[in-house]
Amino acid sequence: MDNAIVxxxxxxxxxxxxxxxxxxxxxxxxxxxxxxxxxxxxxxxxSGKSTVARCIMNIxxxxxxxxxxxxxxxCDKTAFRQNRKLLQTARQLIFxxxxxxxxxxxxxxxxxxxxxxxxxxxxxxxxxxxxxAFQLRYVGMDENYLDKYPSEMSGGQRQRVAIARALSMxxxxxVADEPIASLDVSIQAQIVxxxxxxxxxxxFSILFIAHDLAMVEYLCDRIGVMxxxxxxxxxxxxxxxxxxxxxxxxxxxxxxxxxxPIRERNRPRMNTExxxxxxxxxxxxxRPNHFVLTKxxxx
Amino acid sequence: xxxxxxxxxxxxxxEKASAAAVKSKRSLPIFSIAVLVLIILGCLLADVxxxxxxxxxxxxxxxxxxxxxxxxxTDTLGRDIFSCIWHGGRVSLFIGFFATLIxxxxxxxxxxxxxxxxxxxxxxxxxxxxxxLSVPGLLVILFIQAILGDATVVSLSVVIGITSWYSIAxxxxxxxxxxxxxxxxxASQCMGGSFLHVLWHHLAPNFISAIMFMVVxxxxxxxxxxxxxxxxxxxxxxxxxSWGSMLSLSERALMTKAWWIILIPGFFLxxxxxxxxxxxxxxxxxxxRKESNL
Numbered sequence: 001m002d003n004a005i006v007x008x009x010x011x012x013x014x015x016x017x018x019x020x021x022x023x024x025x026x027x028x029x030x031x032x033x034x035x036x037x038x039x040x041x042x043x044x045x046x047s048g049k050s051t052v053a054r055c056i057m058n059i060x061x062x063x064x065x066x067x068x069x070x071x072x073x074x075c076d077k078t079a080f081r082q083n084r085k086l087l088q089t090a091r092q093l094i095f096x097x098x099x100x101x102x103x104x105x106x107x108x109x110x111x112x113x114x115x116x117x118x119x120x121x122x123x124x125x126x127x128x129x130x131x132x133a134f135q136l137r138y139v140g141m142d143e144n145y146l147d148k149y150p151s152e153m154s155g156g157q158r159q160r161v162a163i164a165r166a167l168s169m170x171x172x173x174x175v176a177d178e179p180i181a182s183l184d185v186s187i188q189a190q191i192v193x194x195x196x197x198x199x200x201x202x203x204f205s206i207l208f209i210a211h212d213l214a215m216v217e218y219l220c221d222r223i224g225v226m227x228x229x230x231x232x233x234x235x236x237x238x239x240x241x242x243x244x245x246x247x248x249x250x251x252x253x254x255x256x257x258x259x260x261p262i263r264e265r266n267r268p269r270m271n272t273e274x275x276x277x278x279x280x281x282x283x284x285x286x287r288p289n290h291f292v293l294t295k296x297x298x299x
Numbered sequence: 300x301x302x303x304x305x306x307x308x309x310x311x312x313x314e315k316a317s318a319a320a321v322k323s324k325r326s327l328p329i330f331s332i333a334v335l336v337l338i339i340l341g342c343l344l345a346d347v348x349x350x351x352x353x354x355x356x357x358x359x360x361x362x363x364x365x366x367x368x369x370x371x372x373t374d375t376l377g378r379d380i381f382s383c384i385w386h387g388g389r390v391s392l393f394i395g396f397f398a399t400l401i402x403x404x405x406x407x408x409x410x411x412x413x414x415x416x417x418x419x420x421x422x423x424x425x426x427x428x429x430x431x432l433s434v435p436g437l438l439v440i441l442f443i444q445a446i447l448g449d450a451t452v453v454s455l456s457v458v459i460g461i462t463s464w465y466s467i468a469x470x471x472x473x474x475x476x477x478x479x480x481x482x483x484x485x486a487s488q489c490m491g492g493s494f495l496h497v498l499w500h501h502l503a504p505n506f507i508s509a510i511m512f513m514v515v516x517x518x519x520x521x522x523x524x525x526x527x528x529x530x531x532x533x534x535x536x537x538x539x540x541s542w543g544s545m546l547s548l549s550e551r552a553l554m555t556k557a558w559w560i561i562l563i564p565g566f567f568l569x570x571x572x573x574x575x576x577x578x579x580x581x582x583x584x585x586x587x588r589k590e591s592n593l
Binding site for chain 1: 505
């Protein structure tokens with residue numbers, strides 16, 4: 001595919017806990033993110049979603065496999081050094097916990113201007129403060145917040161500040177590592193709508209990690225489902241929700257609550273605790289643009 | 300029995316701190332600060348206050364008790380102690396602050412590097428500081444000073460500075476270790492923040508309150524080390540006037556029953572050290588209270 005902004009090929013990452021125990025957090029996964037696309041990554045806790053995000057952001061050095069950003073192999077140290085500036089400005093990361101991703105001792109204005117100061121970018125709107133105020137308005141906050149500290153704001157406001165900080169670099173790729181998981185439901189809706197709005201205006205790509213399927217269905221163009229370090233299913237949103245093929249995806253979808261009590265009560269319930277799914281097999285295209293990890297050739 | 304007697308409420312009992320305890324914890328050590336400021340001002344204005352040349356050996360008036368002309372008397376060489384106190388205070392304070400500047404700088408850089416680097420580099424660096432810590436400080440100072448040759452004010456400050464950074468470095472390393480994996484540090488590194496940027500903007504504001512107390516105490520111990528060394532005759536020579544070198548005359552002074560030669564510089568030294576200790580203690584209490592408020 002020509003239009004890919006990120007290509008992940010056979011990515012594997014292991015954590016060595018001690019000499020004997022090694023944890024395979026991510027096991028041989030491949031996918032691409034297209035330009036201008038919102039790619040969702042879902043899965044239960046510990047399935048390796050955040051590890052993928054951190055490998056893409058070069059926080060972890062993958063054990064095997066490669067990640068291409070445009071044509072730059074970010075896992076290769078010399079290629080990374082040559083394109084350091086591009087990689088550091090064109091990719092931005094948003095964390096789950098906004099309280100710990102903002103320095104408690106810095107004011108909002110300084111937090112938002114920090115990436116510009118690091119990369120010596122002359123602010124297009126005059127001063128760093130003007131620029132910070134602009135970005136803050138852009139994510140829907142008043143410029144009165146410029147002189148506040150993170151502890152003086154609510155979780156949703158802090159997450160907006162974190163998003164404003166990422167946006168100030170005008171990135172091509174935004175990696176959002178569970179940006180809404182720690183927020184309450186009304187704020188989640190605000191942030192998700194903000195993402196949708198920003199994506200329309202800017203046209204950048206987003207890797208959106210979540211475990212809330214309803215949010216992912218609403219926001220994302222394509223979805224990858226992860227289970228125990230493996231990518232078990234990958235399809236466009238409508239396709240995935242209409243024809244879930246992997247048993248784990250089926251179980252996940254069955255767990256979405258419906259806002260209709262009769263339908264909700266009559267629904268067959270799966271016991272999620274004892275289920276162990278097969279992670280063997282190969283990744284095959286079963287339906288057009290719909291990939292599943294399976295042993296059989298046809299499902 | 301009534302219900303009231305059978306049933307007593309159990310809960311957190313409010314413990315009221317005595318008024319004196321509250322006051323001593325909260326209030327600024329005004330007296331110590333005032334005395335410290337007075338001493339510093341006196342030393343800065345030494346030329347105005349003490350009109351006599353402190354280095355002038357008045358051989359007609361040696362070992363004179365305090366009187367109208369010589370307010371604090373004269374020493375065995377005939378120098379005016381009043382002038383010596385203010386001029387010598389400059390040297391003592393300079394050594395205190397300069398040595399602390401050196402040791403704090405080393406500690407910040409060393410502690411941050413140790414805190415931010417990988418596990419085994421960190422272990423190696425910390426073992427090195429422990430080896431240094433296990434050697435008596437005075438011994439190392441004497442050793443390095445012997446290598447450097449004759450002591451001057453600057454060389455003595457450097458020697459004291461490079462032998463007194465270990466414990467501050469250890470505190471910084473612990474603080475850095477706690478926050479280096481926090482997400483705002485990772486975010487800053489992702490944006491391309493260099494080590495110095497992260498150190499200055501993210502790490503330093505977080506450990507500064509933790510080491511403030513130790514830094515003030517370091518000023519105190521640097522002044523004390525200089526006095527000890529000079530008293531033992533291994534620090535500043537007699538012709539460089541500091542409170543320590545004035546005390547080194549005490550041997551002869553005691554034999555001539557000239558109490559003022561030893562008591563007056565000693566008094567100033569003790570008062571200065573007590574003031575610094577007081578301020579340091581207050582800083583530590585404020586820092587602790589702030590952390591418990593979090």
